[in-house]
Amino acid sequence: MSGTTGPILATGLIAIVNRTVFNGESMDWRIPPATGLAAIGFSLVEKAWPQGATLLAWTTLLTVLLTRTDSSVPSPVESAVNWWNKGG
Numbered sequence: 067m068s069g070t071t072g073p074i075l076a077t078g079l080i081a082i083v084n085r086t087v088f089n090g091e092s093m094d095w096r097i098p099p100a101t102g103l104a105a106i107g108f109s110l111v112e113k114a115w116p117q118g119a120t121l122l123a124w125t126t127l128l129t130v131l132l133t134r135t136d137s138s139v140p141s142p143v144e145s146a147v148n149w150w151n152k153g154g
Contacts, residue, residue, distance in 0.1 A: 069116070070108035070123035075101060077127045080142055081135060088145040091138075 078101025085091045104126075112119035134141045140148065 068109040068112045069120045070112050071105050073120075073123040073127045074105045074108050077101065077130045078104075080127075081130055084142040084145055085136070085139050088142075088149070089139050091136075094136075 078097055081097050081101075082093070085097075086093050108119055108123050111122075131142050134144075
């Protein structure tokens with residue numbers, strides 16, 4: 067398994083869990099295939115440019131944590147702060 071697979075799969079999982087579990091939205095079935103294709107793409111790019119691909123994969127994970135991928139669903143960090151403010 068390449069060094070970029072973990073961060074990319076975590077990105078997809080976080081996006082799914084944030085949308086369905088924490089915010090009660092319906093499942094977006096575009097996320098799993100997009101995550102798989104991204105993991106394959108990153109593993110191919112990693113063969114040519116290992117450091118850059120790994121850095122980009124971790125940047126992708128950080129971006130998904132901090133920004134809204136859908137304007138109607140809060141970002142994972144926003145969801146965590148809302149949960150924390152409600153007292154768990």
